[in-house]
Amino acid sequence: MSMHRTAFLLAALALTPIPALAAPTSEPMHFTSQQVELPGSDRVFPDGPGAEVVNNNCLACHSAGMVLTQPRLSKAQWTETVNKMVHVYKAPVDQADVQAIVDYLAALKPQP
Numbered sequence: 001m002s003m004h005r006t007a008f009l010l011a012a013l014a015l016t017p018i019p020a021l022a023a024p025t026s027e028p029m030h031f032t033s034q035q036v037e038l039p040g041s042d043r044v045f046p047d048g049p050g051a052e053v054v055n056n057n058c059l060a061c062h063s064a065g066m067v068l069t070q071p072r073l074s075k076a077q078w079t080e081t082v083n084k085m086v087h088v089y090k091a092p093v094d095q096a097d098v099q100a101i102v103d104y105l106a107a108l109k110p111q112p
């Protein structure tokens, strides 16, 4: 009788999930991309008209910081830069989005 009871207890223990250990295996891991806005973060571009198109087109190869640390540029200069990304570095930017990107970047740091 006591042998059976011990066996039952051991089985019950073995089947009792320890929450901290069971959690990672009982649920599949999900990786979701999230945009977390931290003060001073240069992971994404600051909000504004066109920010989404810039975030979608300009973060594949380098950080937003690469762009945000540039000096003030005119729209013509930003157009050149965007064209360079497209033609030299093969950035897959839809031509229809170029104007919105240039407008956004020029508005971000307007020329004095």
Ligand code: HEC
Binding pocket: 054, 057, 058, 059, 060, 061, 062, 066, 067, 070, 081, 082, 084, 085, 089, 090, 091, 092, 093, 101, 105
């Ligand atoms: C396909 C990859 C790729 C994409 C997408 C991309 N870039 Fe770049 N970008 C580069 C590379 C490569 C450099 C050069 C890095 C270096 O010099 O270390 C660069 C550098 C830059 C620089 C630094 C100045 C310069 O002329 O080198 C700016 C500004 C810039 N990118 C803006 C943008 C903007 C705006 C977009 C979105 C339209 C964009 N990039 C998308 C690859 C890319």
